[in-house]
Amino acid sequence: MTTGRRGLQPRKQPRQARAELTRQRILTAAAHVFAEYGYAAGTTNRIAERARISIGSLYQYYPNKDAILAELLTRHLDAGGDAIRSRQNEEQPDSFEEIIRGFVRAVIENHLDDPQLLRVMMEHGPRSPELFEKITRHERDRVVYTQELLERHPEVRVEDTHVAARLVVSTVELIVHQLIAAPGSIDTTRLENELVAMLTRYVTAAPGGAGGVERPRDEGRAPGGPGARPS
């Protein structure tokens, strides 16, 4: 029998699994397209083309372009959070340097997949308030976490742990973004080492030591001072 099935048989239609696969295809395609063309020129048509589905099908899975970017970014943030949390649980390194290293490494690994894409996501996309909220919240969490870390650890010598935490978090995130995506890319191992060195020295050196912060504040620096220009 060539057509062995009877019409009444349910035929086991892949309702969810297949759909989920298509969503994933779209996401992957979008990642490449955004990475290559940027947000504005990363059109839905291109995404659909790359995913090898029609534009109509695409809109059956996502209501609009921003939703695609949003999910992409959500996954990235979640991955980042998971990475840090898992590190935190698995190992409890003793030296502060090792903690910083774990942090830096997690961020680097989370960016290795597609650095260009990440730049687009952080830079071009987040105009929707919902997205912005998500990013802000995520960053705040990391600052809080880092600040606690700084306060808990005896080696740490900083005046204001909050400011230091913000500096550390921003530095890691931004530098990794920038230097991994850069054309003349730096070796990631080297980048990791340098970043770790910089942050560790910053945070553990006693104030007043080499390059300490304890200098007289406000020596009359006014906005628009030397070197400033109208523009």
Next chain:
Amino acid sequence: MTTGRRGLQPRKQPRQARAELTRQRILTAAAHVFAEYGYAAGTTNRIAERARISIGSLYQYYPNKDAILAELLTRHLDAGGDAIRSRQNEEQPDSFEEIIRGFVRAVIENHLDDPQLLRVMMEHGPRSPELFEKITRHERDRVVYTQELLERHPEVRVEDTHVAARLVVSTVELIVHQLIAAPGSIDTTRLENELVAMLTRYVTAAPGGAGGVERPRDEGRAPGGPGARPS
């Protein structure tokens, strides 16, 4: 005589001065609009509206939207270059920390005018190859300059001055961008001090010292190691 002038009199038409003023109005308006709406939503209509001229007039001064952004960015870069060069000439501070401080301060001052705008310019705009070239060149110059600085100064202890220079330049630029534009803005003096402390300690601490870089490289870290996720 109410109409005292004869038709033949040249009437001293403000040919250049007035035009230059209008260009400046457009630029100022564009700065605000880009800062508020971002590049894509910063439409020429809005810019014209804000400059209180018609859209038609706007296009008599600039051929297209990108040209406006380009000039905005050019002015910023030039201002930054000038600031650093003037510092370099005016004062020759002895301690390395003071040099770094001058550098950091120049960047901060150059961003105080309109931090939001700067983010847009660096992030959204540079799709045109000409612009991109300009930015790249500018950054490369700064890296070269910084690298020479590192090599000249005896206090400096880094293995690879090129990598260190890139790290320093990127850090200053990115962190200042980010933290000055941030909502819960940090006091600029504090930011300056912390940044200076971080960079100075990084660059002057002996390798192998506190948080030194001289650890065994490559301990088998592979891409996709622990903490990585598909995404």
Next chain:
DNA sequence: GTCTATACCAAGATAGAC
């Protein structure tokens, strides 16, 4: 030299056949 009105185009999103 400034304006209004509009052409033109690209991209997002939808309708409706299959």
Next chain:
DNA sequence: GTCTATCTTGGTATAGAC
């Protein structure tokens, strides 16, 4: 559930009056 064809929108840029 997927497609093609098309509508809609909004933004850049221009034409032509004044």
